[in-house]
Amino acid sequence: MxxxxxxxxxxxxxxxxxxxxxxxxxxxxxxxxxxxxxxxxxxxxxxxxxxxxxxxxxxxxxxxxxxxxxxxxxxxxxxxxxxxxxxxxxxxxxxxxxxxxxxxxxxxxxxxxxxxxxxxxxxxxxxxxxxxxRPRVAAPAARTSTADTAVLAAAPHDDIRILEALETVHERPRSTPPVRKLAKDLGVDLALITGTGEGGLITREDVRRVAESAAPVAAAPGAATVRAASADLEETRLPIRGVRKHTADAMVRSAFTAPHVTVFLTVDVTATSELVSSLRADRTTAEHRIGILAVAAKAVCLALRHHPTLNSRWDEEGGEIVQYHGVHLGIAAATERGLVVPNIRNADRLTLPDLADAIRELATTARAGKTSPEAMRGGTFSITNVGVFGVDAGTPILNPGEAGILAIGAVRRQPWEHQGQIALRDVVTLALSFDHRLVDGEQGSRFLAEVGAVLREPGRAMLLG
Structure with missing residues (x-):
């Protein structure tokens, strides 16, 4: 049957x-x-x-x-x-x-x-x-170069030629995620590679061989295309789809729906850095690889207990403010497919080591492209760690349906006033964006100050119940 x-x-x-x-x-x-x-x-x-x-x-x-x-x-x-x-x-x-x-x-x-x-x-x-x-990638009928493939023009080239004749439509090439990442990093168009692996599978060697010998030509419809905008300027056009399209729609909806306000706080986090170092040196906690992001996540969960307006959403249709009794903490993760923000369910119930484990697992799953749709729904507050890119601060945009998002900047070793003297200290800038319909400036500022206080003196977390 x-x-x-x-x-x-x-x-x-x-x-x-x-x-x-x-x-x-x-x-x-x-x-x-x-x-x-x-x-x-x-x-x-x-x-x-x-x-x-x-x-x-x-x-x-x-x-x-x-x-x-x-x-x-x-x-x-x-x-x-x-x-x-x-x-x-x-x-x-x-x-x-x-x-x-x-x-x-x-x-x-x-x-x-x-x-x-x-x-x-x-x-x-x-x-x-x-x-x-989708428009299929096609092989060129004729070329004026000895190259037999196309390179994605992410780097400048002296001569960009557009294919005028396309024929022999073929299916999407078979490859593995690591090979696709290598091809993306090298700017190689997989669609024009003949795989030498088993069953026509494209291998790393295929990609490297093509990257070394390829000449700049344009990709076919549906892939990144290179056009001559003028006699001395080329442009690359990328189709808008997948995660990038979803992220753009969500950010535009958030930016033009919720009135954003951002406040900043620069904090001496030397004590937190010392705590992290000691936990990583301790055999009983070393395997959890606790970092400043995990400590900041714990500080956020503790502070949200005292500032529930930051853990709420604006229900326009129902005419209500919905306050959550638990924290589903979103962690922004940069992936090859774009930015995703999966969340850790009931993060406020986790210990610091458990939070560190959950963040690491979340990031690994996201970068592998295996985050489930369920994991990206229902977040109540988010954190984005821009410090990993060497950035000091930014103005993060809220995820739709959330009242707050915290950006953590890079930890810098710099001169700072400490106990009445100037000393080299670990310093970080925190940026909190919030929905001004839900959160007043005073509430947002007090929340950020409480998060900063925990990072300045991690022992204060013992006082926050």
Whole structure:
């Protein structure tokens, strides 16, 4: 019996997702909950588990397609015998899906009213929809250079030529995340590389070889393109999509909805630096790798108990101010796909070592592109650590629905007044942006001063209950 699986809403209320890659092919035997594909939404790359055990009958979309929610994605022949020893069978996945692969739900091919939903709610599927194809990268028909590939023009070039003839449409190249990162760093367009690895997989050596021999030419539609704006000036055009598009929409909505106010405080954090050093030297806490970000996160959680207006949101539709009783602390993470702000659930209940572990795990998951949509919903307050980039201060923009965001600058060793004398001290600048509809200047300033006091004297945290 043939069972059709339609693309479910992944819990973000988004109408579509891009198919990054298939992990199965037509004719493959798959087990229940085995990961069959990766799809990219505006927020994250999500692994899709198989809703059936059987044989892959038809793949209704190709890598690179933008598929609407509710559109046919894959069909299975569920009448075939499947088992771990079946010929050609894949290694089955775990019986229970992990946090990145929510429990699958199936959809009947004739059920157009309600499709599968991986998290239990979301946008209604659309019946009869066909995948929308992104423009495919094409190979050039002729070139005036001996180079056989294109380099993304992130660095200046003397001669930029635009391809005038395109032919031989092909699929998105197969590669691994580390190889894609290397290609991005070297400015290499993967779409024009022929992989030498198993099954045509593009390897690091392929990328390096191309980077050494490539000449500057333009990429095809749908990728970054280079154009001659004038006789002596070139420009690069990048498509707006994915995380970048989502971030831009959210920031514009926040900037023009909530009246932002930013206050700054420069603090002597020498005592915190000494505390961090001692904790990292202690065998019982060294493995947690506690840093100033974790201490600042703890200080924020403690201060929010006394300043609940910073842990609230403005409900325009309901005409209410909603104050939260717990802290879902967002931590801004810079990734290859753009800025994401996953949050640590109930961060106010965690110890300092637990907070450090949670921050490290959050950052690792985000940079791997595996942050789940659920982890980026429901934040109540956020922190962004601009100090890791050597920046002293900034004016952070609020995440929509949150009343405050704290930016932590770089820790500088500089002359500072200490106990009536000038001494070299560790100094950091904190910047707090808040929604002035919810938070008065006095409330925001007192909150920031309390966070600064904990960083100045970490022992004061013992007094904050």
């Amino acid at each position: 043939i069972q059709e699986f339609r693309l479910p809403d992944l819990g973000e209320g988004l109408p579509e997702a891009e198919l990054v890659q298939w992990l199965v092919a037509e004719g493959d035997r798959v087990a229940l909950n085995q990961t069959i594909a990766e799809v990219e939404t505006a927020k994250a790359v999500v692994e899709l588990p198989s809703p059936h055990a059987g044989v892959v009958h038809v793949l209704h979309a190709a890598a690179g397609d933008v598929v609407e929610v509710g559109s046919p994605l894959i069909s299975f022949d569920v009448g075939a015998e499947v088992g771990p020893n079946a010929p050609g069978s894949k290694t089955p996945g775990p019986d229970l899906p992990g946090p990145e692969a929510p429990a699958p739900m199936t959809a009947s091919p004739t059920d157009d009213a309600a499709g599968p939903n991986l998290v239990g709610y979301g946008a209604a599927p659309r019946s009869g929809s066909r995948p929308r194809r």
